[in-house]
Amino acid sequence: MESIIIKTIELYQKTLSPDHGWLKNRHPQGFCKYYPSCSEYTKQSIKKYGILGLFKGFYRIIRCNPFSKGGIDLA
Amino acid sequence: MANIFDIILVKPILNVLVIFYNIIPGHDIGVVIILLTLLIRAAMIPSFHKSLHSQKKMADLQPKMNEIREKYKSDQAEQAKKLMALYKEHKISPFSSCLPLLIQFPILIALYRVLLIGLGGHDMGSYLYSFVHNPGALNPYFIHWINLAKPSVSLGIAAGLIQFVQSKMMMPSTPSNDTATKAMSAQALYILPVITVLFSLKLPAGLPLYWIVMTLVAIVQQFFIMRSNKAEMA
Numbered sequence: 001m002e003s004i005i006i007k008t009i010e011l012y013q014k015t016l017s018p019d020h021g022w023l024k025n026r027h028p029q030g031f032c033k034y035y036p037s038c039s040e041y042t043k044q045s046i047k048k049y050g051i052l053g054l055f056k057g058f059y060r061i062i063r064c065n066p067f068s069k070g071g072i073d074l075a
Numbered sequence: 076m077a078n079i080f081d082i083i084l085v086k087p088i089l090n091v092l093v094i095f096y097n098i099i100p101g102h103d104i105g106v107v108i109i110l111l112t113l114l115i116r117a118a119m120i121p122s123f124h125k126s127l128h129s130q131k132k133m134a135d136l137q138p139k140m141n142e143i144r145e146k147y148k149s150d151q152a153e154q155a156k157k158l159m160a161l162y163k164e165h166k167i168s169p170f171s172s173c174l175p176l177l178i179q180f181p182i183l184i185a186l187y188r189v190l191l192i193g194l195g196g197h198d199m200g201s202y203l204y205s206f207v208h209n210p211g212a213l214n215p216y217f218i219h220w221i222n223l224a225k226p227s228v229s230l231g232i233a234a235g236l237i238q239f240v241q242s243k244m245m246m247p248s249t250p251s252n253d254t255a256t257k258a259m260s261a262q263a264l265y266i267l268p269v270i271t272v273l274f275s276l277k278l279p280a281g282l283p284l285y286w287i288v289m290t291l292v293a294i295v296q297q298f299f300i301m302r303s304n305k306a307e308m309a
Contacts, residue, residue: 018176022263026245029133033170035155038177064173066122072156 002046005054009043033070034060044075084185089193090207097208104194105217108281112288119175123296129167130300136165183282190279194224223281231275234283235268237290242267244297 013020017039018031032038042057049056053075060073095107133140139161147154162168192202194215203209215224242264275283 018171022259022266025260027171029158029169030155031171031176032173033168035152035159038173061173061177066119066125066172066175068172070168070170070172071159072152074152 002050005051006043006046009039009046013039013043032064033068034064034073035071036074038064041073041075048075080181080185081188084181085188085192086202086204088182088185089189089199089202090204092189092193093199093203093207093210093213096213097210102210102214103217104213104215104281105221105223105284108223108284109288112285113292116289116292122172122175125168129169131303132165132167133169136161136167183285186285187278187282190224190281194279194281217280217284221280223284224279226276226278227280227283228276230280230283230287231272234275234286234290235272237287237294238271239264239268241290241294241297244294244301 015021016023017037018024018027019037020039024031030037034041036044038057038061041060042054045053045056045060047053056075064070091111092104092107095110096102096104099106099110140158143157143161144154147157192199193213196212198212200209215222217223221227221230246260246264271283271286275286
């Protein structure tokens, strides 16, 4: 299950992701206001905490909104 | 899971669509989709202005940023940290947020469900809130012309073309010298519009209509960015 989710995230990163995918050179400064990016953070969380890491990732994406500050936020 | 999805996304979107459908003259679901999309984009305008503003300031900071990039070339985390400190010091935020971007995927899926439920000729009674008047079956035609419940080749192709125009506008003015990056952005330029057309041939035409309006607004915004950049250089 976890490896399926990680594969899905990697597919997203290779294609639609504005930080890692086809469109990344449209955002020379990077797209996501956090480091690492939301998808990378979620991937690392799942590797670290298993399926619970996915929820940590969801929570990060919710925090990654126009009203938050962003910054360094490691998994 | 499907139930939660219905409650937090499908039902609210369906109800708002029906409320608008009831109010507007002509009761045209296509007009409703256009209006709602414009409202969603309008709500995002303040953050758009903020990023426009920081883009201008970014240009001035470019030398300092390159310095940091060069210095911490091997340590990505340290580099990000130093760059973010620099942005903070100058009170700019060149970044976007993931939520408004990623929320589009569930919204598209919800809109798909909404179109199936709302335009499929089913009774929507069980989906509507008690204070929303049930108009019965919705008329699926957009200005008596396109059935938004069925796939439409013309709307699909229009969506692809408009997306191509947008991608073309968004191409960086100073192309990268790196051939891999170059190839990738060329791929994106053609692949994404083609994917849009292929999906549109299978999905209810209400979805490409939503996509067209979203992209047109993005084009207008991009036009403003380019105009202000030009003014900056002059």
